[in-house]
Amino acid sequence: MKQLRARWTAFRSRSHTFAEHHRSATIVITMLIAAILLIFLPRIPPLNAIQGANPWYDAFANAGVFVLLAMGLNVVVGLAGLLDLGYAAFFAIGAYTYAYSNSPFSGLDLPFFPMLLVGAAVAAVFGIALGAPTLRLRGDYLAIMTLGFGEIVPIVFVNSDPYTRGTNGIGGIYRPEALPFFGEFSPLTSFNYMVVMIFIVTVAMMLLYRLHDSRIGRAWMAIREDELAAAANGINTVLTKLLAFALGATTSGLAGVFNASKLTIVSPDQFSFSVSFTVLAMVIVGGMGNIWGVAAGAFIVYLIQVVLLKQLNTIAETINLPALDLGPIHFDLAKINFTDYQYLLFGIALVLMMLKRPEGLFPSQARRAELHAAEDLGANDPALVGALGEAPGSDELTGGSEGGS
Amino acid sequence: MTDVLNATKITKRFGGLVAVHDVDFTIPEGSIVSLIGPNGAGKTTFFNIIAGIYDPTAGSIDFHGENMIARARRAWLEPFLWLTPPAILLLITLAISTSGNQVLTGLGIVFTILTLLGSMVTGVSRPLAYQRAIRRFGIFRSARPNDMVVAGLGRTFQNIRLFANMTAMDNVLVGMHSRLKTTWIDALLSTPRDRREEKTSRVRANELLTLVGLKGRGDVVAKNLPYGDQRRLEIARALASDPKLLLLDEPTAGMNPNETANLTRLIGRLRSELGLTVLLIEHDMRVVMGISDRVTVLDHGERIAEGTPDEVRRDPKVIEAYLGTPPA
Numbered sequence: 001m002k003q004l005r006a007r008w009t010a011f012r013s014r015s016h017t018f019a020e021h022h023r024s025a026t027i028v029i030t031m032l033i034a035a036i037l038l039i040f041l042p043r044i045p046p047l048n049a050i051q052g053a054n055p056w057y058d059a060f061a062n063a064g065v066f067v068l069l070a071m072g073l074n075v076v077v078g079l080a081g082l083l084d085l086g087y088a089a090f091f092a093i094g095a096y097t098y099a100y101s102n103s104p105f106s107g108l109d110l111p112f113f114p115m116l117l118v119g120a121a122v123a124a125v126f127g128i129a130l131g132a133p134t135l136r137l138r139g140d141y142l143a144i145m146t147l148g149f150g151e152i153v154p155i156v157f158v159n160s161d162p163y164t165r166g167t168n169g170i171g172g173i174y175r176p177e178a179l180p181f182f183g184e185f186s187p188l189t190s191f192n193y194m195v196v197m198i199f200i201v202t203v204a205m206m207l208l209y210r211l212h213d214s215r216i217g218r219a220w221m222a223i224r225e226d227e228l229a230a231a232a233n234g235i236n237t238v239l240t241k242l243l244a245f246a247l248g249a250t251t252s253g254l255a256g257v258f259n260a261s262k263l264t265i266v267s268p269d270q271f272s273f274s275v276s277f278t279v280l281a282m283v284i285v286g287g288m289g290n291i292w293g294v295a296a297g298a299f300i301v302y303l304i305q306v307v308l309l310k311q312l313n314t315i316a317e318t319i320n321l322p323a324l325d326l327g328p329i330h331f332d333l334a335k336i337n338f339t340d341y342q343y344l345l346f347g348i349a350l351v352l353m354m355l356k357r358p359e360g361l362f363p364s365q366a367r368r369a370e371l372h373a374a375e376d377l378g379a380n381d382p383a384l385v386g387a388l389g390e391a392p393g394s395d396e397l398t399g400g401s402e403g404g405s
Numbered sequence: 406m407t408d409v410l411n412a413t414k415i416t417k418r419f420g421g422l423v424a425v426h427d428v429d430f431t432i433p434e435g436s437i438v439s440l441i442g443p444n445g446a447g448k449t450t451f452f453n454i455i456a457g458i459y460d461p462t463a464g465s466i467d468f469h470g471e472n473m474i475a476r477a478r479r480a481w482l483e484p485f486l487w488l489t490p491p492a493i494l495l496l497i498t499l500a501i502s503t504s505g506n507q508v509l510t511g512l513g514i515v516f517t518i519l520t521l522l523g524s525m526v527t528g529v530s531r532p533l534a535y536q537r538a539i540r541r542f543g544i545f546r547s548a549r550p551n552d553m554v555v556a557g558l559g560r561t562f563q564n565i566r567l568f569a570n571m572t573a574m575d576n577v578l579v580g581m582h583s584r585l586k587t588t589w590i591d592a593l594l595s596t597p598r599d600r601r602e603e604k605t606s607r608v609r610a611n612e613l614l615t616l617v618g619l620k621g622r623g624d625v626v627a628k629n630l631p632y633g634d635q636r637r638l639e640i641a642r643a644l645a646s647d648p649k650l651l652l653l654d655e656p657t658a659g660m661n662p663n664e665t666a667n668l669t670r671l672i673g674r675l676r677s678e679l680g681l682t683v684l685l686i687e688h689d690m691r692v693v694m695g696i697s698d699r700v701t702v703l704d705h706g707e708r709i710a711e712g713t714p715d716e717v718r719r720d721p722k723v724i725e726a727y728l729g730t731p732p733a
Contacts, residue, residue, distance in 0.1 A: 024595070125522060132525040207593050214592030214599065215578070215585045218571075222579045225568035232456060232562075234554030234583025234646050239530035243589060 023213065024206050031202040038194065050311055058190035061262060063302040064197030065255045069275075070282040070298035071201075071208055071291060072251025077280065078288035078364075079217065080244035081224030082135070083143040086150020087279055090249040092271035093126050094119040094256025096157065099170040099266045112176030116200070116257050123253020124246045131245035135238060138227070150276050154268040169267025176261055193262050200258065201295070204251060208291050211247070220244055221289075274343075278305075281350060286360055293362025300361075305342055312338040407470075409434050409650045409682045410455065415464035417450055417706075424450040426706040427464075432650065432684055437676060439685045439693045441717075442703035443726055448686045449563055451703065452654055455684075456560050457553040468556055469649070478545040486539060487528045491521040555583050559648030561639045563655050563686075567627040573638050574623035577610040580645030610645065617641045617671065633664045640671070650682045651675065657689050665689060669696055694718065702726065 019026040041047050042056035069091060076084045097119040101110040110118075134145050157164045164170065175185040176196075185192045211217050219240045222230040231237050260266045279298070286297020316336060323332035353360075412430040416423070425447045432438050440448050453459045455466060457474060465475035498513030527535050533552050539545075548556065559580075568576050585606060591599040614623055617637040622630065627638060636656060643651060653672070657665040669692050675681045687693045693700060693714065700717040702710040704726040710717050717723055 125518070128522055128526060132522075132529050136529070210595050211589060211592050214589075214603070215582060215587055216589045216592055218575055218579050219582055221571055221575070222568050222582075225570060226566050228458070228550075229562065229566040229568065230579070231550040232458070232554070232560055232566075233580045233642060234551050235579070236530055236532070236551050239526075239532075242526065242530065 023209050027206050027209065028202060031198060031205070035195075035198045038198070050307070054189055054191070057194045059303060059307055061190050061193040061197045062306065063299050064194070064201055065259050065262075066279065066282060066302045067201055067295045067298045068197075068204060068251055068255040068258075069279045070286060070294045071204060072248045072255070073279050074283050074286075074288065074291060074294040075208065075211075075220070075244050075251070076248035077283055078290070078294065079212065079220040079224065080241055081220075082241060082244065083139070084146045084245075084248065085143050085273075085276055085280070086146040086148065086153075087248070087252060088271045088273070088275035089150045089153035090123040090127060090252035091256040091259070091275060092153050092157065092266075092268070093249075094123045094253030095260035095266045095270070096164070096170070096256075097122045097253070098257040098260040099173055102261070103170050103173045105165065105170045105172070109174055112257075112261055116254055119257035120250045120253040123256065124250040127246040127249025128242060131242045135241045135245060147273075150273060154271045157268040157271075164268075167268060169265055169270075171265040173260055173264045173266070175264070187264075190262075193258075197258065200254065204254070205291060205295065208247075208251075212291060216240070216243065278346075281346060284350070284360060285353060287363040288360060290360070290362055290364035293360060293364070297361055305346075309338040309342055309345075407434050408432060408467075409469060410684075411467040412455070413464055413466075415451065415454060415466065416462045417447075417454060417459060418462045423706050425454065425461075425703075428703070428706075428708050430701060430708070432682055433698075434649075434682055435676065435680065436698040437672065437683045437685060437696050439687055439697040439700045440703060441687065441690075441693055441700060446703040446726075447706040448703055449654060450706075452560070452652055452684075452686060455553075456558065456652060457548045457550040460547045468553070468558065471556070472545075473548040473553065473556060475545060475547060477547060479543050480546060482542060482544050483528070483539065483546070486542060486544070487524040490524055491517050494520050551583065554646050554648070557647070557649035558652065559643035559646050559650070560652035561636075561643050561654055561656060563658070565632075565635050565639055567635055567639055567642070569626075569628035571627060572623060573614065573619060573625050573627055573630065573641075574607070574610055576627050576638055576642050577613055577623075577645045578606060580642035581606050581610065583646050613641045613644055614638075616644070616674075618667070633660055633668075636660070636668070637671070644675070644679070648681065650684065652684045654686045655688060656685070657687065657692055665692060668692075672696060 038057075038060050042051075042053040047056060069087065073084060073087050076082050076087075098115055100106045101108050101115055101118070102112070130146075130149055134142065137145060158166055160166075175187070176192075178184045179192055179196070182192050182195060219230065219235045222233065222235060223237055223240060227237055230240075259270075263270075278301075282298040282301045283294050285301055286295070287293035313336075316338070323330065323335075325331075408431045410430070410432040412428065415425055415428045415430070417425040428447075428451060430451075440451065442448050450459065454461050454474065460476065461474065463476065465472055467473065494513065494517040498510060498517055501513050502510040531546065531549065531552075533548075533555055536546060536548065536552065568579060571579070585602055587596075587599045587602050611620075611623060614620060617640055619630075619634060619637060619641065622634070627635065630638060640651075640653070640656065656672070657668050660668065672683060672685070673696055676683060685693070685697065697714055700710075700712065700714050701708060702717060702720070702723050704722075709722045709726060710720040712720070
């Protein structure tokens with residue numbers, strides 16, 4: 001037993017070294033394993049007892065959209081430390097770009113895969129257009145600004161009726177052209193969508209990790225830690241923040257194109273504030289700053305939201321508890337629709353999370369260190385935690401780094 | 406000997422408070438110059454003006470003979486400059502659209518938008534090349550902290566401002582940021598240039614850590630380092646940008662005599678081995694008098710004395726500023 005454990009530790013340390021030196025290869029291998037699991041798990045118990053394989057694939061593909069969104073938002077919030085509350089706006093822009101290029105409404109039928117890049121590019125343009133004048137704002141002000149943008153975009157789509165069909169949205173978006181080996185995208189099976197999604201997520205994760213490990217990634221983290229010190233070390237903070245913002249928008253636009261093509265309809269209500277909020281919550285639950293963690297967190301949260309809560313309904317119906325009748329209070333477990341309570345459960349989960357594990361399920365090293373500084377020093381005094389959390393020299397200069405502008 | 410930095414008649418007002426008043430200051434190349442004065446004399450404000458954090462209310466600073474910092478001139482012209490290229494493209498597009506060629510018109514619109522976006526990004530990010538270009542139109546904008554680093558200035562802070570949750574190595578690598586050439590596209594594609602540069606920069610960072618006496622501590626998270634090591638790490642980070650002029654803001658604050666002596670030796674070595682010019686703010690008179698070539702004394706924002714350590718030590722004005730007027 002002891003020997004086995006020693007061997008396991010040795011294996012772990014070796015795989016860690018491998019992962020650090022061959023990041024891209026590790027990602028490809030892991031995603032391949034994940035792809036195989038995602039393809040075969042729904043066909044065997046216990047998953048096949050819950051629902052058929054196709055609904056599973058459908059859920060996985062939709063979860064992939066949120067994984068992409070969360071990875072993109074992680075660059076903005078987790079790495080560069082810019083709170084973005086209107087992230088769904090770029091999702092909407094990507095989706096509408098695809099809807100215009102590929103539906104009876106506009107009469108165009110452009111190929112799907114190039115449009116993925118075009119949609120991402122259009123979202124990036126909007127990201128830069130929004131970021132360039134506003135990224136000198138900080139903290140709360142930036143959050144309010146992005147919140148406003150996130151509200152404006154769906155409202156514009158609702159109100160420009162002649163161009164967007166208002167609340168009805170643009171429907172009848174064409175399916176993507178057939179894939180080699182995998183065949184047609186049919187409305188009946190989501191398998192192809194899942195395969196494409198896994199591919200997109202793999203590539204996106206590889207590229208994001210490369211940025212994360214580079215000079216740019218370090219600059220983002222430096223800005224998150226201390227913006228003034230970052231500027232005093234030669235980082236063009238405006239440009240670097242803008243890059244993070246644009247990259248977040250790009251990823252979101254990509255997810256938007258995919259989502260529009262999968263649902264074959266876009267309407268403004270798909271891009272409400274709850275989407276921005278859900279993605280932000282996924283980033284926090286997954287562990288801000290850690291790309292793997294955020295992706296896994298988004299996947300898990302989405303599946304809980306969409307699959308598990310529905311399952312609770314069926315379970316509650318099948319066990320069929322007798323209804324409790326206490327005069328005014330009528331409690332019948334079978335009649336409760338758990339999906340109605342998803343935001344309540346979400347809220348409870350977030351509160352518990354912040355109390356018990358503020359660094360997220362899969363934290364990055366730095367975040368963990370930051371939030372457990374007191375414990376590392378052996379202190380249990382909450383007052384000390386506050387003192388440690390204070391940035392050194394935060395009183396020395398306030399808001400002076402953009403003094404020249 | 407040429408001057409690395411030449412400040413003329415620098416004044417900075419915060420509302421009614423004159424923090425720095427008409428200060429002339431030069432730093433000859435290869436020298437160690439100290440700036441001393443009682444608390445609240447305006448030393449750090451002056452420092453921050455040199456580092457590009459505050460714009461001066463009046464006066465200007467030349468760095469290596471190039472005017473870098475002064476009040477903005479004709480800044481109102483700048484937006485017009487941004488709007489000119491897109492406006493020209495817009496006019497061309499309008500001209501094309503009268504001919505009725507839809508593809509060309511579409512292209513024109515796309516290019517107009519992209520140019521507008523491009524000038525917006527250049528306008529807000531203000532790379533050094535852009536600042537030099539707009540000077541030809543008589544527009545002057547004061548350099549920002551990152552421009553000063555690119556021009557060859559490194560600094561540390563009075564209260565340590567490390568990237569607390571990053572490792573010592575990463576802190577030094579961030580300091581190297583402005584000297585690395587890989588762009589985000591290089592990083593995305595993991596080009597040979599990116600990988601080569603990443604390797605050489607790590608070697609260089611290790612050298613710097615060794616120089617300041619933090620050999621082998623590269624993997625330690627910055628905030629877990631002892632206080633003295635944090636100060637030294639901050640110097641290593643400032644050195645990483647290959648500065649010509651190093652600004653040290655009270656580097657020995659809070660250190661014991663032994664650590665102070667070590668650090669003083671290190672500052673001496675920086676000049677002799679790396680050929681650096683150093684500007685020092687310091688309260689510890691043993692350090693100041695020991696290594697400075699010139700000492701400048703500020704009091705209430707004004708320069709009250711300037712000279713060699715010995716001259717300054719005997720200057721009655723300096724004695725008065727520190728100890729008060731002797732009873733008559």
